[in-house]
Amino acid sequence: MNDTYMKRRAKRPRRPSRLTKGVSSTVAIFLILIAALVAVGQATREEPAELDCGISAENLTKVTVPDELNEISIDYTGFHVSFNPSHHVPNYVAWELTEAKAQGKSPRKSKFKADNDIYGCATLDDYRYSGYDRGHMAPAGDMKWSEAAMDDSHYLTNIVPQDHSINGGIWSSLEKMCRRWAERDSALIIICGPVLTDLNERTIGESGVAVPDRLFKIVFAPYTKPPRAIGFIFPNKPTDDGLEALSTSVDNIEAITGFDFFECLPDDIENEVESSTNYRVWNRQKR
Numbered sequence: 292m293n294d295t296y297m298k299r300r301a302k303r304p305r306r307p308s309r310l311t312k313g314v315s316s317t318v319a320i321f322l323i324l325i326a327a328l329v330a331v332g333q334a335t336r337e338e339p340a341e342l343d344c345g346i347s348a349e350n351l352t353k354v355t356v357p358d359e360l361n362e363i364s365i366d367y368t369g370f371h372v373s374f375n376p377s378h379h380v381p382n383y384v385a386w387e388l389t390e391a392k393a394q395g396k397s398p399r400k401s402k403f404k405a406d407n408d409i410y411g412c413a414t415l416d417d418y419r420y421s422g423y424d425r426g427h428m429a430p431a432g433d434m435k436w437s438e439a440a441m442d443d444s445h446y447l448t449n450i451v452p453q454d455h456s457i458n459g460g461i462w463s464s465l466e467k468m469c470r471r472w473a474e475r476d477s478a479l480i481i482i483c484g485p486v487l488t489d490l491n492e493r494t495i496g497e498s499g500v501a502v503p504d505r506l507f508k509i510v511f512a513p514y515t516k517p518p519r520a521i522g523f524i525f526p527n528k529p530t531d532d533g534l535e536a537l538s539t540s541v542d543n544i545e546a547i548t549g550f551d552f553f554e555c556l557p558d559d560i561e562n563e564v565e566s567s568t569n570y571r572v573w574n575r576q577k578r
Contacts, residue, residue, distance in 0.1 A: 346555050351480045351513060352385035355551040360487075363409060365448060369440035370429040374448045375487065376411025378501035383484035383550065384428035384449055393473040395436030401445040413447045417496025426453025426506075428483050430466045451485050452495055452502045456529040462506070465523065465534060469510060472573060476512040483508035486524070486547055503527055507544050509552060510573075511564065520553075520564040521573055534570065541565035 352371055356362060362382055365372040370386035403425050406412045418425050428449050434440035443449075453462070473479045485503035493502040504527055511520040522544040523537045530537075541552055542565045553561050 346513070348387040348478070348480060348513075350555040351511065351553060352387065352482065353555065354383055354385060354482060355554055356382060357549050360549075363411070365406075365409060367429075367440070367443035367446070367449070368437055369434055369443070370449070372428075372448050373484075374409060374411070376409070378485075378487060378490070379411055379413045379417070379498050380451045380487075380501050380503070381428055381448060381484050382487065383482055385480070385482040386429050386433065387478055387480055388433050388469060388473040389478040390474050392433065392436040393470040395434070397435045397438050397441055399431050399435070399441065401431070401442045403445050403447060403450070406446040406448045409446075409448050411498075413450070413496065413498050413500045415447070417498045417500045418447075418450075418452065419496075421452065421495035423452035423495060423502065424455045424458040425450045426458045426462070429481075432466055432470065433481075451506065452500055452527075453506070454527050454529065457506075457525055457527060461530070461532075461534065461537070462525060465508060468534075472510070472512065477514045478512075480511040480513060481508065482511075482552060484548075485527075488548060505547075507548060509541055509544060511541075511553065518560060518564050519567065519569075519572065521568055521570060538568055538570040540568045 354373065356373065360382060361375050361377040363374045363376055365374055369392075370384055372384050373382040374380075375382045403415060403418075405414050425447070427444060428451060429444050431441060431444050434444045469479060469481060484507060485501070486505040486507055487501070487503065489504055490501055491504060494500055495502060506525045506527060508523045508525070509520065510522075512518060520541050522539045522541050523534065524539055524544065524547070525537060545551060545565070553565065556564070
């Protein structure tokens with residue numbers, strides 16, 4: 292609005308009618324609502340900060356394991372590994388997958404490698420001709436947001452001997468589904484690993500890398516209303532079961548592994564998210 296128009300208005304003031312006042316108020320309210328909706332939309336697309344109860348993603352990825360479990364804690368770019376040097380595989384791997392990270396575009400060009408700084412890490416020769424895939428726990432597909440994260444995900448400390456039909460099949464299908472869920476729900480906390488409590492004597496390589504009979508994965512959506520979680524138990528062999536048949540509660544995975552997940556949550560939220568299992572809810576399209 293220019294100065295000339297403002298001066299002209301000043302010379303000929305008019306009292307606004309009741310209708311004009313009403314329209315102006317309605318427009319103002321409408322603009323405020325639009326601004327609020329835009330702000331909410333922007334908030335859902337930015338990196339989530341904390342749960343309503345004040346629990347950070349860093350705390351949600353912490354897992355309490357039995358005292359007798361052999362453990363080396365490693366913080367890589369984008370994910371955490373609890374590594375077991377006795378079995379040469381991780382106890383578990385945990386990370387936050389945000390909407391932005393799920394949309395990463397960095398190409399997968401890293402190669403598998405041993406982490407020579409970690410005692411007990413397997414070697415490439417251990418997996419060669421073993422008949423098992425080098426199965427990512429934190430998948431390369433979740434690390435495309437960072438070249439460093441992509442590179443770190445190929446350390447053998449993040450790898451478990453996995454049957455090819457599972458690694459390239461239903462396990463991979465869940466990884467892709469988690470990326471879609473992260474885009475829909477703003478962020479996920481994901482924790483997975485081998486079930487070490489029912490290990491047999493099967494190993495591969497000179498290092499004696501443990502081959503698990505089963506693997507677990509937990510997916511937690513902390514920013515949905517209400518928060519929700521679901522678990523999965525995978526056999527490390529060919530299966531005709533789908534993801535719904537393999538789904539279970541976090542409580543059940545805790546009973547199987549001896550681990551304690553999400554203990555930083557308030558008891559009422561923890562009890563609710565860990566006891567429920569509803570795979571079909573996870574496949575709804577809206578946030």
